[in-house]
Amino acid sequence: MQFMNHMTLGQYVPADSFVHHLDxxxxxxxxxxxxxxIFLVGDLRVFFGWALLFAAxxxxxxxxxxxxxxxxxxxxxxxxxxxLIHVFLTKGEPIWEWGILTxxxxxxxxxxxxxxxxxxxxxxxxxxxxxxxPMELSDGLERLFSPLTPLGxxxxxxxxxxxxxxxxxxxxxDETDRIMKAQxxxxxxxxxxxxxxxxxxxxxxxxxxxxxxxxxxxDLATAMEARGYRGGKGRSRLNPLxxxxxxxxxxxxxxxxxxxxxxxxxGLS
Amino acid sequence: MDSADRHNWVAAALFAALTALGAFIxxxxxxxxxxxxxxxxxxxxxxxxxxxxFRSQLLYVALGLAGLPVFTGGGGPAYLLxxxxxxxxxxxxCAPATSFLARRWKQSVVGAFSASLAGLAVxxxxxxxxxxxxxxxxxxxxxxxxxxxxxxxxxxxxxDLLLCALIAVxxxxxxxxxRGEVLPS
Amino acid sequence: xxxxxxxVSHSYHRGTPLETMALRDVNLTVEPFQWVAVxxxxxxxxxxxxxxxxxLLLADEGSVLVDGIQAVKGSKDLREIRxxxxxxxxxxxxxxxxxxxxxxxxxxxxxxGVPSEEIPRAVDEALALVGLSALPRDRSPFSLSGGQKRRLxxxxxxxxxxxxxxxxxxxxxLDSQGRRGLMTLIAGLRxxxxxxxxxxxxxxLALAYCDKICVLERGRALFWGTPQVVVEQxxxxxxxxxxxxxxxAFARNxxxxxxxxxxxxxxxxxxxxxxxxxGKCSS
Numbered sequence: 001m002q003f004m005n006h007m008t009l010g011q012y013v014p015a016d017s018f019v020h021h022l023d024x025x026x027x028x029x030x031x032x033x034x035x036x037x038i039f040l041v042g043d044l045r046v047f048f049g050w051a052l053l054f055a056a057x058x059x060x061x062x063x064x065x066x067x068x069x070x071x072x073x074x075x076x077x078x079x080x081x082x083x084l085i086h087v088f089l090t091k092g093e094p095i096w097e098w099g100i101l102t103x104x105x106x107x108x109x110x111x112x113x114x115x116x117x118x119x120x121x122x123x124x125x126x127x128x129x130x131x132x133x134p135m136e137l138s139d140g141l142e143r144l145f146s147p148l149t150p151l152g153x154x155x156x157x158x159x160x161x162x163x164x165x166x167x168x169x170x171x172x173x174d175e176t177d178r179i180m181k182a183q184x185x186x187x188x189x190x191x192x193x194x195x196x197x198x199x200x201x202x203x204x205x206x207x208x209x210x211x212x213x214x215x216x217x218x219d220l221a222t223a224m225e226a227r228g229y230r231g232g233k234g235r236s237r238l239n240p241l242x243x244x245x246x247x248x249x250x251x252x253x254x255x256x257x258x259x260x261x262x263x264x265x266x267g268l269s
Numbered sequence: 270m271d272s273a274d275r276h277n278w279v280a281a282a283l284f285a286a287l288t289a290l291g292a293f294i295x296x297x298x299x300x301x302x303x304x305x306x307x308x309x310x311x312x313x314x315x316x317x318x319x320x321x322x323f324r325s326q327l328l329y330v331a332l333g334l335a336g337l338p339v340f341t342g343g344g345g346p347a348y349l350l351x352x353x354x355x356x357x358x359x360x361x362x363c364a365p366a367t368s369f370l371a372r373r374w375k376q377s378v379v380g381a382f383s384a385s386l387a388g389l390a391v392x393x394x395x396x397x398x399x400x401x402x403x404x405x406x407x408x409x410x411x412x413x414x415x416x417x418x419x420x421x422x423x424x425x426x427x428x429d430l431l432l433c434a435l436i437a438v439x440x441x442x443x444x445x446x447x448r449g450e451v452l453p454s
Numbered sequence: 455x456x457x458x459x460x461x462v463s464h465s466y467h468r469g470t471p472l473e474t475m476a477l478r479d480v481n482l483t484v485e486p487f488q489w490v491a492v493x494x495x496x497x498x499x500x501x502x503x504x505x506x507x508x509x510l511l512l513a514d515e516g517s518v519l520v521d522g523i524q525a526v527k528g529s530k531d532l533r534e535i536r537x538x539x540x541x542x543x544x545x546x547x548x549x550x551x552x553x554x555x556x557x558x559x560x561x562x563x564x565x566x567g568v569p570s571e572e573i574p575r576a577v578d579e580a581l582a583l584v585g586l587s588a589l590p591r592d593r594s595p596f597s598l599s600g601g602q603k604r605r606l607x608x609x610x611x612x613x614x615x616x617x618x619x620x621x622x623x624x625x626x627x628l629d630s631q632g633r634r635g636l637m638t639l640i641a642g643l644r645x646x647x648x649x650x651x652x653x654x655x656x657x658x659l660a661l662a663y664c665d666k667i668c669v670l671e672r673g674r675a676l677f678w679g680t681p682q683v684v685v686e687q688x689x690x691x692x693x694x695x696x697x698x699x700x701x702x703a704f705a706r707n708x709x710x711x712x713x714x715x716x717x718x719x720x721x722x723x724x725x726x727x728x729x730x731x732x733g734k735c736s737s
């Protein structure tokens with residue numbers, strides 16, 4: 001059955017490391033600090049600092065470097081393409097010519113800066129999801145955003161519903177598979193005929209799927225009510241997020257390092 | 270959270286799961302097999318009230334940003350940087366827009382088709398300028414408006430138009446079920 | 455003309471670290487007019503086996519022959535196999551999608567190119583087989599009761615007149631009355647010449663109704679034979695996940711204590727024997 005790709009857990013790689021055990025809020029705030037720092041830096045030599053930092057945190061997280069670098073895969077094409085455009089189209093002092101194509105010093109500098117900036121943004125952002133499971137991220141974001149709730153941003157509800165959605169994706173995948181097989185057994189042709197026929201052939205798969213979704217939604221909501229769920233107000237947690245000394249220390253060190261790199265950059269330019 | 274809210278939240282969560290599921294169901298047609306994310310996003314508009322349709326797609330985008338590979342190009346917070354992120358914002362706006370229009374137009378297949386088309390328009394009206402803007406301002410690599418329209422709209426709209434037809438058909442059938450109050454809603 | 459599985463093996467996720475063998479070297483034969491049960495615990499491979507019977511899944515090793523047609527990947531005959539072997543999944547009412555009973559019933563025949571003039575008759579015959587003849591053809595399938603929905607789903611598979619019908623846990627979610635009704639329905643199908651394969655975890659049900667039983671454990675077909683034969687083998691060697699009917703266990707215990715009670719799962723038969731034995735004791 002070639003219709004269904006199989007889902008992996010995304011980028012999260014579980015491991016027993018200092019980074020993995022950090023409070024997700026610390027990691028989120030740390031990542032935001034890093035991303036801000038990357039935007040503020042322009043001197044090419046300073047990017048070496050980011051590379052060192054990346055290697056350091058990857059080692060701390062006990063994640064193989066190749067795996068950490070793989071999170072940049074979706075943007076590789078984008079990075080190369082952008083770099084090429086900048087290399088050839090930026091005006092300035094030429095260092096190499098071939099027909100109508102001119103490579104300038106400014107072009108090379110610009111291309112490198114854009115490419116490296118993009119690369120590190122993606123790598124550090126990817127590092128977050130590499131070391132933090134979607135559940136943890138959801139918890140962390142919920143705690144961070146909960147002060148906004150009185151202002152109309154339902155942090156807890158969003159986090160809770162993200163959890164539910166996450167939990168139901170494999171279930172719905174199975175249901176879809178089952179319905180597809182049932183209709184195939186009744187002779188449905190899901191991979192033959194022209195486009196219109198194939199799309200129409202999916203109606204007997206999609207309609208039952210929605211019926212099932214509505215029934216499940218009803219059952220689930222009733223079950224939640226039966227167990228006393230009334231939203232986030234006054235709700236306690238089984239494993240509350242505990243901000244420990246290690247989290248504060250790690251974040252402080254990271255902010256200091258980032259500030260240092262930015263200062264060096266300012267000094268060099 | 271009262272009973273109605275609970276039902277709506279759970280429905281929004283499940284529709285978010287469906288849109289995520291849409292990334293895994295590939296319709297095999299020659300040239301460009303496409304996924305069903307837009308299909309489920311639009312149907313969220315047909316089957317949920319505007320506020321909840323919006324929340325369902327917001328949840329979907331949140332799930333992808335949290336690391337789940339439910340976007341066309343994977344997932345993760347880095348996706349915020351992708352030039353195609355605008356389309357995801359478009360999804361979030363398409364669902365409530367479709368919901369708003371579907372209430373008025375879904376009496377016929379043509380009406381349903383129009384509502385889904387309008388939703389599709391929203392996706393592209395947000396996605397294409399975003400695509401252009403990211404290249405122009407952030408990557409400092411200005412490409413013409415024509416390029417953005419060709420690459421970001423004309424190249425992909427074909428499959429989506431077919432999906433609109435499918436959406437019209439399926440939404441009509443589901444509307445009959447809902448009207449007969451056979452479906453809990 | 456029969457359905458033959460020979461040395462069928464099947465594994466999921468072949469070639470990946472997650473590879474699991476679902477079926478190992480399974481042999482099975484279904485003859486016309488037979489009611490065969492495939493019994494096993496969850497995860498024993500029952501559902502996988504069911505899907506091999508109509509070529510929805512193809513065997514990695516071994517062969518599947520349906521009325522002489524081989525189930526081979528890419529073969530044009532696969533569609534013919536699927537027409538001859540109807541497969542009803544668990545909770546079949548979940549596959550209903552149409553706006554009317556007519557449309558739902560005509561789905562199968564349309565897919566198999568049955569001419570439009572013949573479809574109404576096929577629909578009538580199939581609905582009669584499940585006892586829904588009186589159902590208005592323009593009703594919405596979703597407005598029916600749960601039991602009616604299930605019968606309709608089964609009828610929609612029968613509409614193409616399959617020679618074999620495979621049912622995966624047909625009694626799931628039914629109370630004892632519903633179970634009896636469904637078994638009566640299946641008995642009726644058998645009289646019409648349709649061979650039935652019932653996949654179930656309910657050993658008691660299989661013993662009560664079926665001609666032949668195949669017992670699966672972790673993908674392997676351990677026992678194959680009439681209920682009596684299978685029961686004797688089961689008493690010798692318990693199978694994971696299969697609980698013997700209480701009456702049978704009771705009878706076995708009595709026998710071990712020297713009473714002449716038949717190894718039966720029929721309460722009446724055992725009760726009569728007990729009365730006889732008690733009479734012998736008091737005299």
